[in-house]
Amino acid sequence: MSKFKIHNTLGHKKEVFIPIDENHIRIYACGPTVYNYAHIGNARMAVVCDLLVRYMRSLYPKVTYVSNITDIDDKIINTALESNIPINELTSKYEKIYNQNMSALNVLQPDVQPRATEHIKEMIELIDKLIKQNNAYIAEKHVLFDVTSYKNYGVLSGRNKEDQIAGSRVEVANYKKNSGDFILWKPSTDDQPGWKSPWGRGRPGWHIECSAMSEKTLSLPFDIHGGGLDLTFPHHENEIAQSCAAHNFKESKDYAKYWIHNGFVTMDGEKMSKSLGNIFLVDDLLKEYSGETLRLALISTHYRQPLNWNSKIIDQAKKNLDRIYRILKEVEEIPLDIDIPASENIKEALSDDLNSSKALFEINLIADKLSKCKESEKKFLKSSLISSGKILGIIQDSPSSWLKYGSNNDNIDSKMIEELIEKRKIARKEKQYTEADNIRDKLNSMGIEIEDKNDDTIWRSKN
Ligand SMILES: [Zn+2]
Structure with a gap:
């Protein structure tokens, strides 16, 4: 059989997959930020990664799949505030719904599903390293990653620092040295969730979460990092920059060897x-x-x-x-x-x-x-x-x-359907074909399809 070939965003070409350790394949994918319902685009990412994991399990003896839960984020804080419910209630509600929805799509539960709020210590350690190595700086209680300090910045997305500056529609905070610098840590007010850190009480930026959690759960480098196309830049680019800079990795693949990104879900284009x-x-x-x-x-x-x-x-x-x-x-x-x-x-x-x-x-x-x-x-x-x-x-x-039962069996009155099918059977036996057809039409209008097989009639919901 042919070897597994995978399109690697890092390098932008299809490559033969060569595992780091063929006895243990390690895969990471960015999971949901849990403050609302997952949409079909989120589901595509989860299903694609699940397909990859299932396929890898058919090839290798052991596969560990990690996909995180982002349970600290400004969108979460704002939604909790607007809907007047505690943050942990909001996040645990949507984490549960996400997992239920994905399980309905036959997405297997990841082997590890780390929560960001349970890895603050690892994030602080990583940020600390970056500051000590001059890859990050403190400005107005924020810690920022200095994109000019990492020479391979842009390697994944093909975007360079100048592109970012030109394309930046967001107003650049005046404490940033470069417009592309991104937040590793930000201060929290008293009413916002926060953790003690060497830079004051605050919370992590989004990108550092995945760098910390992937390293903790899989160790570096790992084989495959997955996610939706929209995460390529800046999220994944920043993950590479943080992890490689913190560990003085020479090459970007020393963080994750292969990067896969699934396309967008569109509606009429x-x-x-x-x-x-x-x-x-x-x-x-x-x-x-x-x-x-x-x-x-x-x-x-x-x-x-x-x-x-x-x-x-x-x-x-x-x-x-x-x-x-x-x-x-x-x-x-x-x-x-x-x-x-x-x-x-x-x-x-x-x-x-x-x-x-x-x-x-x-x-x-x-x-x-x-x-x-x-x-x-x-x-x-x-x-x-x-x-x-x-x-x-x-x-x-x-x-x-x-x-x-097709799909939505909850709404179907099976007993009534069986009775109608029985009546139709008798009508057919007595050669009352108009009556039999009427019953079929009635079932049809109820969204039930029937099929005659030998002496039996099977039915299913058309949905
Ligand atoms: Zn991520």
Whole structure:
């Protein structure tokens, strides 16, 4: 099988993945700032990293995946103030919702999910080092990173310091030496959360959080750092600068060797944004669609491409899953052999920079084969299909429950549906076809699709 090739933002090219330690792969991805609901763009990042982790687990004996929780941030402080609730209540509420939403999308819980507020000590130590080495300075109770002190600044994003100055729309605080200098530590007023530090009571800036937490949980260097495209600059650029400067690393890859960034989710070609009012929240989408459907829609496009989010791709994903589960339903009685591995074709597709659309195409080919194969081949093909689906995080549900209940089973009166189906069966037996068709239409209008199979009728929600 081909070696895993990954597009490395550091260097901007596809490279063969060479692990730092092949017995233990270490991956970090920036997690959510927990002050509101996750949107589909956040979900794409989590699903892409989950796909990477699942695939790496199919190749290597041990993978540690860390994704943090940012639970201290000005947006959190402001939201808590506006909604008049304690900060920890706000953050724990949205951390819980985030994890529930991601779990509904079959995103496996990260092995470690460090919280920023639990790593203040490590952040202070790192900032202290940066000050001592003249990479950071204190100005008006703030500690700032001096971007001119780190020669490789801009290596990830390709942006140079001059670009930043020209492109800076934010008013530059007068205590900054250079407009691109960023905050490592800032003072807190008495009513703001804060921690004691050598520079007074205050709180960390966002970028230093990930540098401190990745080092603490994975040690440096680690293999892969992931995140959404919008994090490339300044967040990831700043992470590299802080960590490499603090440890006197010669090369940027001495912090993290490979950087992957997933493309934006767009709506009719426009980037999702609050001001355009086109943000889709995962929590809302999950009321209408199953998490597995949303996941398939998210991985139907290659992770680096922009993903145009619309009802068409969700419907296609739903239809695709219905079809595969229908094929699996036919072989429900055939025992599963968990020792049969995922198809080599699926692994081959993913080895090319996680080509999930190609992998899905291969999944559908196996499903096709399974629907037409000889009895003697069924066990192998079914097992291979399910093992392959596991790497993609799909088709792990029981076909009966998927086909019967579709997604929003809470709103469905199953008993009434079964009664109508029974009535229709009797009508058909008595050759009262108009009556039978009327019942089918009625079910249809309730959002229930039915299918006659031999003597049985199966139904599912169309959502
Ligand atoms: Zn981060």
